[in-house]
Amino acid sequence: MATTVTPAVKTLPTFTEATLDARIPPGPIEEKWDTARFEMKLVNPANRRRFHVIVVGSGLAGAAAAASLGEMGYNVSCFCYQDSPRRAHSVAAQGGINAAKNYRNDGDSIYRLFYDTVKGGDYRSREANVYRLAQVSNNIIDQCVAQGVPFAREYGGMLDNRSFGGAQVSRTFYARGQTGQQLLLGAYQALSRQIHARTVTMYTRHEMLDLVVVDGHARGIVVRDMRTGEIEPFVADAVLLCSGGYSNVYYLSTNAKGCNVTAAWRSYKRGAFFANPCFTQIHPTCIPPSGEHQSKLTLMSESLRNDGRIWVPRNPNDTRPPNDIPESERWFYLEERYPSFGNLVPRDIASRAAKNVVDAGHGVGELKNGVYLDFKSALARLGEKVIRERYGNLFEMYENITGENPYQVPMRIYPALHYTMGGLWVDYELMSTIPGLFVLGEANFSDHGANRLGASALMQGLADGYFVAPYTLGNYLATTKLAKVDLENEAVKQTQSTTAERIKKLMSINGKRSVTSFHRELGHIMWQYCGMERTAEGLRTALEKIPALRAEFWRDARVLGEADDLNQSLELAGRVADFLEMAELICIDALHREESCGGHFRAEYQTPEGEALRNDEKFAYVAAWEYAGEDSPPLLNKEPLEFDYVHLSQRSYK
Numbered sequence: 001m002a003t004t005v006t007p008a009v010k011t012l013p014t015f016t017e018a019t020l021d022a023r024i025p026p027g028p029i030e031e032k033w034d035t036a037r038f039e040m041k042l043v044n045p046a047n048r049r050r051f052h053v054i055v056v057g058s059g060l061a062g063a064a065a066a067a068s069l070g071e072m073g074y075n076v077s078c079f080c081y082q083d084s085p086r087r088a089h090s091v092a093a094q095g096g097i098n099a100a101k102n103y104r105n106d107g108d109s110i111y112r113l114f115y116d117t118v119k120g121g122d123y124r125s126r127e128a129n130v131y132r133l134a135q136v137s138n139n140i141i142d143q144c145v146a147q148g149v150p151f152a153r154e155y156g157g158m159l160d161n162r163s164f165g166g167a168q169v170s171r172t173f174y175a176r177g178q179t180g181q182q183l184l185l186g187a188y189q190a191l192s193r194q195i196h197a198r199t200v201t202m203y204t205r206h207e208m209l210d211l212v213v214v215d216g217h218a219r220g221i222v223v224r225d226m227r228t229g230e231i232e233p234f235v236a237d238a239v240l241l242c243s244g245g246y247s248n249v250y251y252l253s254t255n256a257k258g259c260n261v262t263a264a265w266r267s268y269k270r271g272a273f274f275a276n277p278c279f280t281q282i283h284p285t286c287i288p289p290s291g292e293h294q295s296k297l298t299l300m301s302e303s304l305r306n307d308g309r310i311w312v313p314r315n316p317n318d319t320r321p322p323n324d325i326p327e328s329e330r331w332f333y334l335e336e337r338y339p340s341f342g343n344l345v346p347r348d349i350a351s352r353a354a355k356n357v358v359d360a361g362h363g364v365g366e367l368k369n370g371v372y373l374d375f376k377s378a379l380a381r382l383g384e385k386v387i388r389e390r391y392g393n394l395f396e397m398y399e400n401i402t403g404e405n406p407y408q409v410p411m412r413i414y415p416a417l418h419y420t421m422g423g424l425w426v427d428y429e430l431m432s433t434i435p436g437l438f439v440l441g442e443a444n445f446s447d448h449g450a451n452r453l454g455a456s457a458l459m460q461g462l463a464d465g466y467f468v469a470p471y472t473l474g475n476y477l478a479t480t481k482l483a484k485v486d487l488e489n490e491a492v493k494q495t496q497s498t499t500a501e502r503i504k505k506l507m508s509i510n511g512k513r514s515v516t517s518f519h520r521e522l523g524h525i526m527w528q529y530c531g532m533e534r535t536a537e538g539l540r541t542a543l544e545k546i547p548a549l550r551a552e553f554w555r556d557a558r559v560l561g562e563a564d565d566l567n568q569s570l571e572l573a574g575r576v577a578d579f580l581e582m583a584e585l586i587c588i589d590a591l592h593r594e595e596s597c598g599g600h601f602r603a604e605y606q607t608p609e610g611e612a613l614r615n616d617e618k619f620a621y622v623a624a625w626e627y628a629g630e631d632s633p634p635l636l637n638k639e640p641l642e643f644d645y646v647h648l649s650q651r652s653y654k
Helices: 029-039 060-072 110-120 127-147 179-196 262-268 302-306 333-337 347-362 376-382 384-402 457-479 490-508 515-530 536-556 568-592
Strands: 016-019 052-056 075-079 200-203 206-214 217-225 231-235 238-241 280-286 309-313 371-374 411-420 437-439 621-626 635-640
Touching: 029 127, 052 060, 052 217, 060 075, 060 179, 060 200, 060 457, 075 206, 110 127, 127 179, 127 457, 179 200, 179 457, 206 231, 206 262, 206 490, 217 238, 217 490, 231 490, 238 262, 238 457, 262 437, 262 568, 280 302, 280 347, 302 384, 309 333, 309 347, 333 347, 347 371, 347 411, 376 384, 437 457, 490 568, 515 536, 515 568, 536 568, 568 621
Parallel strands: 016 635, 052 075, 052 238, 075 200, 238 437
Antiparallel strands: 206 217, 217 231, 280 411, 309 371, 371 411, 621 635
């Protein structure tokens, strides 16, 4: 297979192919989803077993969708590359899940959750989708309680709540510091029931490597059996992509090492538009790197900011142990700068603030690359027993990694790549620009704008899987005439052949450099030039370095082992090859968006106080990029964003 390398981008793509229609229902925002559901065509229960649906991914979105569709009577095949659905990366989420129950009677509501999410995303999300997310949030909690998810409870038995960044109400439901694990176990139990009932067939250790498109519709996938190396096609009437985010393009991130962009990226190259890829989130509460040897970073839940106070020594280059620095010489910089929200400002603001104080010489730790998260006041106020009940497993994890006891000395934290708000473009019904390809959870772009509020990822994954896709998929199947497609179809065979040729090409490079070394170098480029702070000059530098690195990869990467066997070296090589392409699109998107918003901070565009400065006149739209071939820059498509309910204004958390 001939592999061409796209030349370095010298000028930005300027051609706009189309204005995208999100198919948002008319009417008041609080009625849109109910109206849409009523008007959707239905599939008769007796007819559902005639339809075959593929679900890619078994995290919260994938497991919820597969379980729901199986119980509805559809014939479902669910694929994951892990050895069990329980090992999906959703298990790593710690702090909680948002819902507008208003149990604390502190002024919360569906509208306030909607408002906080749009504002938190710096006005770069679609209002209709966000309002629907807030609407179904309460159903999620009821569903999970019914499944037996052990949410924390108050003394009287009511579900407990805690606060998260970007909100002044307590709306986050949690299970200590392992909320994602408990929610995933609930979804996994529902999925397992359908596997036992034979409505869902589970394919573990199968990695999606391409999308099958027949007559313009998504009709299946090509996977590699990771045990045997066999390349297998599977056909269906629709495909639900629930494959998570792409922050491992930065090499060091809080994601599991297996997390990748391959399923979404191969779908992009088959015609699905990629929206806002530069909207990547830096999480402010991670354990700082301890050296070049690290392959990933560890998240410490944002929930810790409820009771922990963030500070640095007021004097630069202060090397005293933290307990030796008196209160008067501690700089609680978030509390001073943002008195209304304090330590609970949104993630993008907290992350940039930490970077600024570290860059100014106030960093702590041996490498001077962190800030303190201190529980001294909370321990004195609440006692160690309460803190252990709330955060015990997080404290244990921190001590196991660092050797420091956070009950006795402050934690050291620093921002790291975490979530990706960008993803494949979807309309209101979660369908991509390829009919029949639905995209759920973190794999799509739709709900979080330029910055995700904490505890909203789990909410979106379960909302999409349990309460949105089961309706919209049925509408698609009921209104679309699909021809019969089998494994002998020419498009199926061609896609399978292309996948096999790509693997053969990877195995034949036989170079000298390890794949990991390419991944690490790409991560350095991305973090330096497209990380927490971006400039036009830096992005252009990245757009020269990335194609050169990609060319070297295809010339000098060394992939060990054999293709027709268990081969983790080959798996990594395929994923890194996709990251080397996807990284360029991230930088193109960041260079084209001449404004700062949320996690996308262009140094040229900031207020006099150093806050993100949007340009609503020119950039109040979703940038959806269309693949135009190996030798051509991508085409820019736009979805204008209209704000009828949360009016555009400069974000302020002071």
